[in-house]
Amino acid sequence: MSRLLSRLAAILVLVAVIMGISTYTYLTTPLEIDTKTSEFTITAGSSVRSISEQLTQQGILPDAWRFTLLVRLSGQSKQIKAGSYALSTAPSPLQLLEKLTSGDVTESSITLIEGWTLSQILQSIQKHPDLQNDLGDLAPGHLASILGIPAEVNAEGIFFPDTYHFAKGSKASSVLKRAYGEMQKLLQQEWSAKADNLPVKTPYEALTLASLIEKETGVASDRPMISAVFNNRLKIGMRLQTDPSVIYGLGSQFNGNLTKAHLQTDTPYNTYTRAGLPPSPIAIPSLESIHAALHPADSKALYFVARGDGSSVFSDTLEAHNRAVAKYQR
Known part of the structure; x- marks a missing residue:
């Protein structure tokens, strides 16, 4: 009997050793995969x-x-992070688990460009292949609800132009929230240091x-002077007469093709027919334009006209402006 028990004990030890070696081998041996095609996405809530x-x-x-x-x-079941993953080398099962729990996800990016309108931003975001489109039908108030801003706030111009990196499969709304938060932060910083x-x-x-600027x-160097013209006009109640606002x-x-009839067609954004600023931004401005809006050049200029090379000629009087128009526009 004792001999039988000894043999059973030896067998059990051998089985345990074999299982231990097998388990260790499984845990530490690189998986046999083709790293060229080993990309996968784990969705939130997956078991x-x-x-x-x-x-x-x-x-x-x-x-x-x-x-x-x-x-x-x-x-670590609850520590696995949702997102897209790519394997550049063949990991062991232990290394794969570490990758999934550390959230080592693959990234993508999207760039919002200064001067873009809200329509252009939404088109770019909705068409991005690495973003989940959770923006819905974009009915009035829906976007404001997603961003957590008052429904009466016009979403035009409120997103900061920059390149935003995100994990593939992220929600489109998450990018917009970051861009909105960045604009609010930088705008407040500039406002606190305004002239x-x-x-x-x-x-x-x-x-x-800033959006008009x-x-x-x-030409970037013209921003402070363009700001001076607009600020000077606002101070004396002179209409801004800026074509981009009319076009918007x-x-x-x-x-x-902007025509005389267009300039005479009254809309809330027609700065030829209405005094003061338009009711909302007309595009997303750069940080440089925001800074220029709050730090205009020390100038009495009330007019400017394009030279044709991107730069502008600035004038203090209508007479001087008409001469510049005659020289560069006619």
Whole structure:
């Protein structure tokens, strides 16, 4: 009897050793995968079992049950991060688990360009292949609800132009929220350091003025002077008479050729027919344009006209302006 028990004990020890070696080998041996095609996405809320089965079907894991058991025994089931992953080298199962729990996801990016309108921003975001379009039908108030801003706030111009990096599969709204937050932060910083005696009374008015400067600027160095013209006009109640605002107000009616009739067509954005700033920004301004709006050049200029090379000629009087127009526009 004792001899039988000794043999059983020896067998059990041998089995345990074999299982230990097999388990160690499984855990530490690189998986046999083709790293050229080993990209996968884990969706939020996926179970450990469904993740293991997905990776098995894609040829990353040899079977689902061992990896499922590994994750559960490790106690890290809830630490696996949703997102897109790419394997540049063949990991071991332990290394794969570490990758999934550390959130080492692949990134993508999108660039919002200064001067873009809200329509252009939304088109770019909705068409991006690495973003989930959760923006809905964009009915009035819907975008404001997503961003958590008052429904009466016009979303035009409120997103900061920059390149935003994100994990593939991220929600489109998350990018917009970041761009909105960045604009609010930088706008407040610029507002707190603004020049004295400006005609704009709120950060939103400054943002609106900055959008006009952005659309009128052909050469970056002209921004402070363009700002001076607009600020000087606002101070004396002179109409801004800026074409980009008129064009924005025309919307789909504008065919690329601004006519005298257009300038005489009254809209809330027609700065030829209405005094003061338009009711909202007309595009997203750069930080440089925001700074220029709040720090105009020390000038009495009231007019400017394009030279034809992107730069502008600035004049203090209508007589001088007419001479510049005759020289560069006729």
